[in-house]
Amino acid sequence: MMQWLRAVKTLIWKDLVQEWRSRDVITAMFSFAVLSIFIFNYAMELAPANRNEIAAGIIWVVMLFSGTLGLNRAFSAEQDQGCFDGLSLAVPDLSVIYVAKMLSNFLMMVIIVILVVPLYSVLYNHSLFHSGFIGVLLLGAWGYAAAGTLIAGMTVQTRMRDLLLPILLFPVLMPLNMAVVKAAGGFLTGMPYTQFSIWLPMLLVYDIIMSTLGFMVFNYVISE
Amino acid sequence: MSSQNKTIRTLFTVAAVLIAIAFAVVLLYAPPEQTMGLVQKVFYFHMASAWLGMLAFLCAAAFGILYLSKKELRWDRFEASSVEIGLIFTLVTNFSGMIWAKAAWNTWWTWDPRLITMTIMAFTYIAYLLLRRGMDDPAKRAQFGAIYALIGFITVPMTFFSARYLRTIHPILFGAGAEKMALSPEMVQTMMVSLVAFTVLFVALLLYRERLMAAEEQLSALESAQEDFDA
Numbered sequence: 001m002m003q004w005l006r007a008v009k010t011l012i013w014k015d016l017v018q019e020w021r022s023r024d025v026i027t028a029m030f031s032f033a034v035l036s037i038f039i040f041n042y043a044m045e046l047a048p049a050n051r052n053e054i055a056a057g058i059i060w061v062v063m064l065f066s067g068t069l070g071l072n073r074a075f076s077a078e079q080d081q082g083c084f085d086g087l088s089l090a091v092p093d094l095s096v097i098y099v100a101k102m103l104s105n106f107l108m109m110v111i112i113v114i115l116v117v118p119l120y121s122v123l124y125n126h127s128l129f130h131s132g133f134i135g136v137l138l139l140g141a142w143g144y145a146a147a148g149t150l151i152a153g154m155t156v157q158t159r160m161r162d163l164l165l166p167i168l169l170f171p172v173l174m175p176l177n178m179a180v181v182k183a184a185g186g187f188l189t190g191m192p193y194t195q196f197s198i199w200l201p202m203l204l205v206y207d208i209i210m211s212t213l214g215f216m217v218f219n220y221v222i223s224e
Numbered sequence: 225m226s227s228q229n230k231t232i233r234t235l236f237t238v239a240a241v242l243i244a245i246a247f248a249v250v251l252l253y254a255p256p257e258q259t260m261g262l263v264q265k266v267f268y269f270h271m272a273s274a275w276l277g278m279l280a281f282l283c284a285a286a287f288g289i290l291y292l293s294k295k296e297l298r299w300d301r302f303e304a305s306s307v308e309i310g311l312i313f314t315l316v317t318n319f320s321g322m323i324w325a326k327a328a329w330n331t332w333w334t335w336d337p338r339l340i341t342m343t344i345m346a347f348t349y350i351a352y353l354l355l356r357r358g359m360d361d362p363a364k365r366a367q368f369g370a371i372y373a374l375i376g377f378i379t380v381p382m383t384f385f386s387a388r389y390l391r392t393i394h395p396i397l398f399g400a401g402a403e404k405m406a407l408s409p410e411m412v413q414t415m416m417v418s419l420v421a422f423t424v425l426f427v428a429l430l431l432y433r434e435r436l437m438a439a440e441e442q443l444s445a446l447e448s449a450q451e452d453f454d455a
Contacts, residue, residue: 150375154368158358168355171348172375174341175382198389209378217371220292 007091011100016107018077025073026111029066033116036062037123051126056133056184059120060140060177063112067141068166070108071148074101075156084222098218102149102211109141132187139203140180146210147172153221179203228435235428242421246272246414254414263327268415270320271397272422273313274342278380280310280426281349285377288370297441298434300366303373304356305433309426311349318342329393338394341383348376362441 019025040046040058078084087097113134121128128134148169155164179199186196250268257264287303290296321339322332333339352372359365387394397407407415 147375150371154355154371155358157364157368158355159360160354160358164351164354164358168351168372171344171351171379174344174348174379206378210375213375217292217374220367220371 003092004096007093007096008100008103011087011091011096012104012107015100015104019108025070026108029069029108029112030115032069033062033066033112034119036065037116037120046124051124052189053185055120055124055126055128056188057181059116059128059137060180060184062116063109063137063141064144064170064173064177066112067105067109067144067148068169071105071152071169072156072162072165074105074149074152079156088222094219094222095215097222098149098153098214101153102145102214105149106142106145109145110138113137113141128188130187133184136180136184136187136200136203139207140176140184143176143203143207143210144173146207146214147176150210150214150218150221153218157221175202176206179206228431232428232431232435235424235431239421239425239428242417242424246418246421249414249417253410255408255410260328263324266320266324268418270317270324271415272418273316273320275419276422276426277310277314277317277345278384279423280306280313280430281345281373281377281380283430284310284373288373291366291370297362297366298438300362300369301434301437301441302430303369305430305437307349307352307373308433309429311346311353313422313426314342314346314349318346334393336394337386337390337392338383341379341386345379345383348379352376 037058040062044054046054078087088094091097117128117134117137120126151169151172152165155161155168158164179202182196183199183203185191186193186199246268250265254265254268256262284303284306287299287306291299291303318339321342325334326332352369355372356365356369359368386392387396
């Protein structure tokens with residue numbers, strides 16, 4: 001168990017150091033997120049009156065789309081350099097690879113939340129700092145990373161690679177998307193909790209199902 | 225092989241007879257609905273194809289688990305066949321629903337949770353077929369297909385329960401929440417005939433498609449052997 005945890009920690013550290021040296025992916029994700037917010041601004045009339053209702057949806061869509069950029073790169077180093085074989089020999093158990101990758105993808109999403117939420121608050125002069133709202137985004141990021149890591153591990157080994165990831169990922173995220181947007185919007189508009197109480201448990205259940213499923217089947221993604 | 229042929233042929237004959245009976249029962253036996261009139265009759269096939277679609281996706285997930293534990297390509301073929309059949313019948317559900325919606329709701333489409341979840345479920349299994357097409361190695365393709373059939377199945381209960389737990393205008397006829405609308409005994413009997421007919425059709429199609437896939441695999445194995453021989 002200790003060995004397993006140490007292996008997970010080492011792999012996350014490896015991903016973070018690798019990302020820190022170039023900062024390619026996080027820069028691309030953040031720029032894409034900012035650009036998306038600007039596109040939303042002129043594509044939709046973000047009048048102050050209906051900002052609260054739309055803000056949750058916009059922030060989540062921005063996270064979703066910039067997240068696919070990160071997921072597409074998550075396994076590319078391993079795939080291109082033939083590192084999968086090395087990794088699977090080095091770790092005590094194949095589940096380590098899934099857990100580490102999933103957590104580092106989750107961290108990337110958290111960084112995007114940390115960057116985008118204050119930026120949106122400043123740009124629209126409208127504070128999004130609501131603990132319920134942030135909590136829902138983090139739970140959403142968890143489910144997103146859990147499903148995304150599993151699917152990105154498969155698509156990177158197919159012929160179409162980047163093209164296939166959103167096509168495979170977005171339909172499977174449907175319950176998560178609904179739950180996040182409704183729950184986050186509920187918290188942000190100050191709706192009474194009973195009106196959206198169905199969504200928070202659904203979010204949790206989705207997170208648990210996807211993490212468990214990923215943990216259980218990921219060894220079939222990398223082994224022959 | 226020949227006994228398998230016989231089974232498939234018998235099943236198709238039974239399915240054809242049952243579907244003919246279902247048509248007759250729907251048209252002649254089932255009473256017209258009070259307010260909607262004749263267009264309600266599309267319901268018997270709408271419901272049956274929705275059932276068949278979800279049953280097929282459930283089978284696909286089960287075959288996926290079987291493949292992952294047994295590693296026999298036979299289960300992979302059954303899984304892919306189930307998905308193909310389920311996808312077609314999900315689309316039939318969507319289109320028959322649209323015909324009914326135009327008459328009952330006066331619109332072909334509305335942004336209702338049931339309709340959205342159903343359509344996204346169809347897109348999940350379109351993605352499944354795309355994933356398979358993007359892979360050349362049969363073992364890897366089977367492995368990834370099984371995994372995605374498992375993950376994708378999450379959209380099926382979501383579709384099933386969407387009309388029950390979310391605010392929807394889609395009718396609910398069975399179980400909790402069914403108090404608003406009710407079927408007469410003749411209608412329930414008609415629906416049962418249609419459900420049985422479609423289920424038999426599913427089994428027949430599944431066996432037939434699996435056999436076709438097995439033949440395709442044999443053919444491509446023979447072709448590559450021939451190429452090796454020529455070279």
